Amino acid sequence: MTAWLVRILPDVRRRDVNNDLADPDRLHKRMMMLVPDELGEQARAKTGVLFRVEDTRNGLQLLVQSGMKPDLSRLPDGYGEIAMRELDGLLARLRSGTVVHYRIAANPSKRLGRNAGPKEGKIEALRGAAAEEWWVRRAAANGLVVSTVSSQSQQDIRAKGTIRHAVVRFDGSATVADPEAVRAAVLQGIGRGKTYGCGLLSIALARP
Template sequence: MHLTRFRINTARQQARSLLASPQRLHAAVMSSFADALPSDAPGPRTLWRLDRNAKAEVLLYIVSEGRPDLTHLVEQAGWPTTGGWQTYDYRSFLDGLQPGGRWAFRLTANPVHHIRRKDGEPTKRTAHVTPRHQMGWLLARQEASGFRILETPPERRRLPQGDEFQLTVRDERRHDFEKTGEQGSGPQRVPLVTVTFDGRLEVTDLAAFRQTLTLGLGKAKAYGCGLMTLAQAV
């Protein structure tokens, strides 16, 4: 497994075109692998995420089984003479994780639920639209995903909200782009709502947690969702 980081040159027109479309960026990411398999193939899949830390600092993270070659991205959306990318051995990091370990984390996800507007109608996948429900979506998945989000010490909670968990949700983005449909069906419109979670967690189930880090969490993984990264907790 590999973890790759690439800084996007937001001043370039091709970079802005990629950033405007999760579909185009997904295609660019998958073009980094000569032997890329369809996204529904069994086994570890390629995950990616954009971190928009500032207007001029946008980072692309990729977790993949194979080692990527981002030469085309450097030429199209980077700094061809001075830029590059960094790829790290992710397997050794995963092997070093321990139950009870505490980490700061970041996750961009597509928090959705299924609703039925009228009796007899099929359920429809719908995005959560409030921070409280978006946080609830992640909290509902923590146990099965091998971690628990740490609670905020009582003396640090703000009233009347409470801030029970060390978790924030930010950078909600709404996308609406065109996707090539099944053979003969023509293009399809894809609405997508994404948010970024920052917080602190404790590893509770090592096998499940490693699976979360390599297979992703939630829906829309092809469009930049599901990749959780860790940093040393302060």
């Protein structure tokens, strides 16, 4: 079980950086540059590439995770400040009862049933309390018992003016109930929209 996490502090003065950040398809292709081209269909799933864009005190950052060691030289020179680390040690330390802090930008949604009339079968985005309830359920299904949760709506992922994914970021603390399930969730991601920056589950061990 191997995974690498890359942190990129992009140079937002660059035109290519801003073009990437403004276009979900371009950003996906840029992140996929970190792994080989000749992987065929489902390359993202094969390599476990997940990413998230987030604002921090130090400015905008990109987090990119991969099950294949990323080739940082494939990014344009000067694209940003880059650091990489392995996640094996963290994942190996997870035990039943371990308390962790988590963060995930996800696409909480549900498929509408028969009582939705003409909207039956369509996917509806969830916000607020409904989104937090969705996350608590999904976390439990992936081995985490949520203790605290806060949610914050993020910029929707759009293409040609149409919303592809409504994004909500969840932060909080949880207890590991099933270490193997949590490891799988970290490596594979959770929910829809993984191609466009959703689903990357970040965890950190809570201090005793």
